Amino acid sequence: MFSYRHGFHAGNHADVLKHLALLATLRHLTQKETPLWVVDTHAGAGLYRLDGDYAGTSGEAAEGLLKLVADLPPPGSPGEQALAPALVDYLQLVRSFNRQGQWTVYPGSPFVAQATLRQEARDKLRLFELHPSDAKALAGNIAQLDAGRQVAVAREDGFEALKALLPPPSRRALVLIDPSYEIKSDYARVPGVLKDALQRFATGTYMVWYPVIPRPEAHELPRRLKTLANQARKPWLHATLAIGQDDSPVEPGTVRRPGLTASGIFVLNPPHTLKAALQAALPQVLERLGRGRGKGQVVEAGG
Numbered sequence: 001m002f003s004y005r006h007g008f009h010a011g012n013h014a015d016v017l018k019h020l021a022l023l024a025t026l027r028h029l030t031q032k033e034t035p036l037w038v039v040d041t042h043a044g045a046g047l048y049r050l051d052g053d054y055a056g057t058s059g060e061a062a063e064g065l066l067k068l069v070a071d072l073p074p075p076g077s078p079g080e081q082a083l084a085p086a087l088v089d090y091l092q093l094v095r096s097f098n099r100q101g102q103w104t105v106y107p108g109s110p111f112v113a114q115a116t117l118r119q120e121a122r123d124k125l126r127l128f129e130l131h132p133s134d135a136k137a138l139a140g141n142i143a144q145l146d147a148g149r150q151v152a153v154a155r156e157d158g159f160e161a162l163k164a165l166l167p168p169p170s171r172r173a174l175v176l177i178d179p180s181y182e183i184k185s186d187y188a189r190v191p192g193v194l195k196d197a198l199q200r201f202a203t204g205t206y207m208v209w210y211p212v213i214p215r216p217e218a219h220e221l222p223r224r225l226k227t228l229a230n231q232a233r234k235p236w237l238h239a240t241l242a243i244g245q246d247d248s249p250v251e252p253g254t255v256r257r258p259g260l261t262a263s264g265i266f267v268l269n270p271p272h273t274l275k276a277a278l279q280a281a282l283p284q285v286l287e288r289l290g291r292g293r294g295k296g297q298v299v300e301a302g303g
């Protein structure tokens with residue numbers, strides 16, 4: 001059984017990149033009246049406590065969301081107005097899950113997506129999660145919403161389950177593919193699943209998250225995805241956020257835990273507004289989260 005639990009990583013810099021981009025994408029896709037299907041193949045638990053055992057132990061949110069919101073200009077102030085709209089939107093969404101002045105609850109991708117769905121447009125959200133505890137937590141969190149048939153949770157392999165959902169009845173969908181890459185085969189499975197998905201439903205929007213780590217498979221994944229998109233003659237967008245090394249002095253007797261310092265998202269058939277939205281937001285995110293050597297952000301597009 002997998003040991004990865006997203007609770008340890010909730011609200012870290014990788015979640016900031018992924019959820020900011022996810023929200024900006026969904027904002028655009030929900031402007032059209034036609035029903036939108038959102039499929040989250042690797043959904044996690046849905047909601048996380050940043051002051052609980054998991055996040056508290058890892059401390060990752062301290063280098064992500066919590067650092068981003070430290071000294072945040074008050075809502076509606078000129079300082080906030082200077083922030084990129086996609087960043088303000090993301091921060092407002094996270095704030096809506098919290099009591100005023102607190103940042104203790106973090107919404108994962110199912111709740112970022114659910115917040116943008118329209119009842120009247122009959123949008124649908126389909127969530128898959130394999131880990132028994134996280135699948136149970138997710139089902140419980142979603143049940144609180146009383147969303148009826150708009151949202152469905154299944155403890156199934158999201159890679160496999162996706163096939164049966166494509167194409168969706170309304171012929172409009174966003175698919176988020178966000179594996180934990182705990183097993184090496186995930187790196188190969190992602191392009192395979194995407195290729196199959198494109199054959200079933202060529203006009204869907206597909207978003208893949210991946211870690212930037214010194215492993216050949218991780219290094220090659222964005223290259224493979226670009227090749228796939230170019231061969232299919234589909235537009236794509238690729239964005240990375242690297243917070244860089246922590247070069248601050250270490251207290252004697254303490255050991256610094258090496259953690260993930262960078263990640264990327266690859267979007268196939270992105271909304272035409274996404275590039276500009278990320279080009280405005282990511283430098284501001286980096287300004288707040290960037291540390292030492294290796295920090296940077298990239299937004300590139302092709303196809």
Ligand code: SAM
Pocket residue numbers: 002004005006018040041042043044045046107108109110128129130131134156157158159178179180
């Ligand atoms: N998408 C979530 C978010 O942004 O809030 C985080 C997901 S986390 C990175 C990856 C999740 O995928 C883990 O909870 C893990 O248990 C689950 N998982 C791993 N393999 C899976 C599979 N084949 N199908 C569905 N879920 C899987």
